[in-house]
Amino acid sequence: MIRNFWNRYKVVIVFPALAFGSIAADYSYTRQWKKAQLDHNKQQVQHAVTMFGITRQYLWSVVPMFGFGVGWFLDCKETERMTMFRDKSALYGRTLKEGEKPSWP
Secondary structure, eight states, X not given: OHHHHHHHHXXXXXXXXXXXXXXXXXXXHHHHHHHHXXXXXXXXXXXXXXXXXXXXXXXXXXXXXXXXXXHHHHHHHHHHHHGGGXXXXXXXXXXXXXXXXXXXX
């Protein structure tokens, strides 16, 4: 009875057992490797030499602020350049009265 059962279902029993065993072993190895990498990176960050007093931690807050500053500067320069064309278009152009402000800054 058991021999008959084994002969009939051995593939159904062995294949999932091997697949699950190899996946569990790989998962365990990966967890150990990641833990070792994390410990190694923590040691590197603690002993990292900073350049001009800036570490990697602060870089993530400095880069967006620097990008905002550059964008703001370029926007101001573009607005300054476009003042040459203020109220001079063929469709909307007009002569301004004395003391009247331009249509846009």
